[in-house]
Amino acid sequence: MTHTEDSSHHTSSAVLEYVWIILGALALTFVLRTFVFNVFTVPTGSMLNTIQEGDLLVGEKVTLLWDQPKRGDVVTFRSPADEETLLVKRVIATAGQTVDLRDGAVYVDGEKLDEPYTEGKPSTSLASQPGAKITDYPYTVPDGCIFVMGDNRTNSLDSRFFGPVPLKNVTTKTLFIFWPINHARGL
Template sequence: MSKGKAKEKRGGFLDVVVTILVALGVALLLRTFVVGVYEVPSGSMLETIQEGDLLLGEKVTLNWESPKAGDVVTFESPREPGTTLVKRVIAVAGQTVDLRDGNVYVDGVQLDESSYTLGKPSYSLSDQAGSAGISYPYTIPDGYIWVMGDNRTNSLDSRYFGPVRVSSVTSKILCIYWPIPDVKAL
């Protein structure tokens, strides 16, 4: 093989290696700052999200916009650092949450949650061992949000651990992307 062809082969190989390294770098940057991929470990968001579903969350808008009521978000567990939880935002700073007769009220107005709770009642978890002991009505402090799982009878959420710091929110969920039968925007 001539010297020129060997040099050309090495150059082609080097181009492939550089391309792969750049692609990996871009993927790492996207994963760190733009999108997150999450696997749901529990049934706390049933029937909206199934156990084992894979979710795609976006991180960019959190830089200028706080989560709002109705958003499904991921955040670091206030009780288990390093654990990511997925819940629905029910109320934001300054709003008052109340639980009466199995219903959720925000600022005195009963929420219509039938589309995602399947009519399951929402009771206080303040009497459970280890809970934050929240008493109702409860006003959400500045810099916090109130989150609850859609599976109200099987979810440890703000009723248990209290409000969540907005700064601990890691993404807003865009969609379920796997498995195929569960694919949908959230």
Template structure:
């Protein structure tokens, strides 16, 4: 003989199923927010200041976890909150706290040595101190402890530390890992 459930039991099971679905949905959203806040964050690149390493419109992932265990290093591509307006920017770390920056004949020198920067593709590097609104950085410039000196790879089209000065480590939000969109730009940074 077939067992028939009372309508009450069927309704309770359906409500219970929706309850589990809602619980899983809330948990998934919570995990997503935790991952985005503390682990990885996507960024859309709005300008050409890092061209040809990163192009306008590229979408990349920045990871945050390593910043809990160590500061950015020279050569890292990082995202940070702009000292000017809080906008998220992306640039390359060229020097860290205690190092001295000089601009000599269109080349960047750190601690008296010229940097090997194949990613700038021959674009010269000059001071931006004479631009309206700049921080008036003078050279040689010693990067304060707890800060990094950042510059865009596209030196002729980048407002960077030459314009706004060193960036506090507290304002660095991630290390850029890789570009994942568009597909023809996919690659590690």
């Protein structure tokens, strides 16, 4: 083998190695995004001031395989209006629990929730809005569903409007905000 042949063989081996590294990285990214984590941008201000419009969040999918979301968890789910759109809200109640909205506060199974993340914004019924699915309170969450609300109670269409969210529509449990860096923190 001549020096030129040896050099071109070495170059083609290096290129092939880089191609395999890139393909492996792409495959790993696909597997992680499909089965383990999801990264998404918050499109609205419905979770202010906990989450800002435009924040990038990381959510995990794995624990949803054997565990259900709990009260206080921040989750993403497919929008009832458009399954291609992900919404992010806080779990207020789970299957079998009763939600009541009175005097601007949320009660679950008769106990008033301590909700510092709402910053005192009143939690009122959206029953008077055209298209509201829940018009009577107290409301019992059906089996296989959760009741969610945005932290920005005066600017959030949530279970008060579109009804309970089926567990099969929940896509992730949100772990943390990672961008912008000055908002980065766990949820």
